Amino acid sequence: MAKIRKAVTVTLRLLALAATVVAVVIMATSKETAHVLNLTFTAKFTHTPAFKYYVVVEAIAGFYTVLALLLASKSLLSRLTLILDLVVAMLLTSSIAAALAIAQVGKQGNSHAGWLPICGQVPRYCDKLVVSLVAGFVAALVYLLLLVYTLRAALHPVFAIKP
Amino acid sequence: MGEEEVGQKRQKAVVLVLRAAAFLATAAATIVMALNKETRTFVVATVGTTPVTASITAKFQQTPANVFFVIANAMASNHNLMMIGSDLLGLDYRGFKLPLVAILDMLNAALLSAGVHGAAFMAQLAKNGNSHARWNEICDKFQGYCNRGGIAILASYVGLLVTLGITVVSIVKLLKPKPQPQPLASEIEVP
Numbered sequence: 001m002a003k004i005r006k007a008v009t010v011t012l013r014l015l016a017l018a019a020t021v022v023a024v025v026i027m028a029t030s031k032e033t034a035h036v037l038n039l040t041f042t043a044k045f046t047h048t049p050a051f052k053y054y055v056v057v058e059a060i061a062g063f064y065t066v067l068a069l070l071l072a073s074k075s076l077l078s079r080l081t082l083i084l085d086l087v088v089a090m091l092l093t094s095s096i097a098a099a100l101a102i103a104q105v106g107k108q109g110n111s112h113a114g115w116l117p118i119c120g121q122v123p124r125y126c127d128k129l130v131v132s133l134v135a136g137f138v139a140a141l142v143y144l145l146l147l148v149y150t151l152r153a154a155l156h157p158v159f160a161i162k163p
Numbered sequence: 164m165g166e167e168e169v170g171q172k173r174q175k176a177v178v179l180v181l182r183a184a185a186f187l188a189t190a191a192a193t194i195v196m197a198l199n200k201e202t203r204t205f206v207v208a209t210v211g212t213t214p215v216t217a218s219i220t221a222k223f224q225q226t227p228a229n230v231f232f233v234i235a236n237a238m239a240s241n242h243n244l245m246m247i248g249s250d251l252l253g254l255d256y257r258g259f260k261l262p263l264v265a266i267l268d269m270l271n272a273a274l275l276s277a278g279v280h281g282a283a284f285m286a287q288l289a290k291n292g293n294s295h296a297r298w299n300e301i302c303d304k305f306q307g308y309c310n311r312g313g314i315a316i317l318a319s320y321v322g323l324l325v326t327l328g329i330t331v332v333s334i335v336k337l338l339k340p341k342p343q344p345q346p347l348a349s350e351i352e353v354p
Contacts, residue, residue: 047295050284079338083331086269090276090327097277098284101228105288106296112225113289115298144273148266151337 010072012146013065019139020062020092023132027055030128034121043122050102051129057095058136061088061143085147092140099136103129174332179250181329186243188322189275193236196282196315199223201308221301221308228281229312235278236319239326242271265333272326279319286312 027045034041045051065088068081107126109117119126204218223229246264254260290309292300302309 042295048293049287053284079335082334082338086272086327086330086334089269090272093273094276094280097231097281101281101285102288104227105285105298110226112221113298113301115296118296140273144270147269151262151265151334 006072008149009146010069012142012149013069016139016142016146017062017065017069019135019142020058020065023058023135023139024055024062026128026135027051027058027132030125030132032122032125036121041121043118043125045129048102050098054095054099054136057091058139061092061139064088082147082150085143085150089140089143089147092136092143096133096136096140099133103133174336175250178329178332179247181325181332182243182247182250185322185325185329186240186247188318188325189236189240189243192279192315192319192322193233193240195311195318196223196229196236197233199229199308199311199315201305203304205304221305223312226285228285232278232282232315232319235274236322239271239275239278239322242267243326261333261337265330265337268326268330268333272323272330275319275323275326279316279323282312282319283316286316 031042031044034043045055064084068085071077071081105115105117106129107117107119109115200220200222202218202220204216206214207217208215223233246267249260286309288298289312290300290302292298
């Protein structure tokens, strides 16, 4: 039973690691220049604080996942790992929500505030952002699943961890 | 009353107070953001000597992130209210209660975190604009709307921190080893 539990946990963490790495790399390398009416218009993730926050948080989450994978054997740290998992899950949900809020304005604009959508001018930048945001969403979901899985032993006696 | 019982009662009281604080904070955030509306009239042109005015309204429904903020805070305050009610009424679902409460608290914290951060970054965009995307700031014209939105976001942050504390307490309670029932001396079979 302990082996299956460890295998599932390691698989979930590897999936989260892959998702965070994809999110960081694709957003960091997304850059596009557009020419509109003799003006050059560059789109980079550093122009928006929400995307900067997103990249930083995903990087922190990826780094923590690597740490958790390496230190998985020590059972003394299991409670600390659980609490840190909770903190990282909260950080991931916050970063994806912030990035999605700004990306929604970039895609559809906000007519009430007079903000025009920018995806018409920089379509490839927008496509790369979509991929990165999907990866970030998967990372947040996987971390929440990991937390529920860690606590599932208390949900029902059937899942009780046998010594 | 043994010492352990006194400790448990104290812990229950602490959790109840934390839940009440979280409920008040998220309910305040919901109400302040839901009633956030400001109308301003601007002079857009002058025809002869009479100015032509147009009135523009800033409402929270115009920004999807703020709509999500209101919904998330409403659900969070509802959750806390239900938990306070079930604690006071002493409901117990055949031992399911503690794990159910821990997982629901965790999901509540995730929802609240997403809601508050989406609204906070939209507020930052409204306050500073984004020169690269040619998005103008709107807070210089609608100061009351922005101030009230800021207060709602601050209240929700306080609620988020308290909810995180409650979640940690619930998880720690869940992981505590339950005392195993000892067999009576008369039941032990001597082989």
